[in-house]
Amino acid sequence: MLQIKTNIRFLVLVSILFLISCNQSATTSENSDKDTTQVVATGDTTSMPAYDLALDPLTVAGANAKLLQDSLGIKMFESWVKPGELAPLHRHPDHAIYVLQGGKVMLYSKDIPGAEKGIPAEFKTGEGFVNGPITDSARNIGNTTIKLLEVDVYRPRNK
DSSP states (O other): OHHHHHHHHHHHHHHHHHHHHHHHHHHHHHHHTSOOOOOOOOOOOTTSOOOOGGGOHHHHHGGGEEEEEEETTEEEEEEEEOTTOEEEEEEESEEEEEEEEOEEEEEEOSSSTTOSSOEEEEEOTTOEEEEOOEEEEEEEOSSSOEEEEEEEEOSOOOO
16 A cells, blocks of 8 residues: 555655656746747839729629638638639739639630630639739630639748
8 A cells, every 4th residue: 555655645746757858848938939030121122013903803703702711911712613604803913823624715805915805715623823913804705614723922022
């Protein structure tokens, strides 16, 4: 019985010492994990398009888009256009697109030479694009629903 009491006291002592040492390490690591990176702010946002909520892709897409994440000045969303449907005029800042399900579109944009009256394009499943700011619209001229994963970046570029 005396041996059991001694073992219990020993385990309690070891547990207390362990908890104390864990607390001290956390305090030490908290101090060393602080970000000491210097941030230099500049007022230059000339490379950024003006944000217009009326032309936001999620606003104009209505029921054809689903917000997945909106954090740190970046929006990630899924959008889709059924055969014959039009993705209305919208504006992207710097952005990336991944084609989840491809198809054929007629792309309209004043920002792309020759696309004012429309240019045919094909989005292939698994294809990805990274683009700068653009205002565009598109009509699905194919037989499949086009599904896209889109990431719009609403913060200034690093120079």
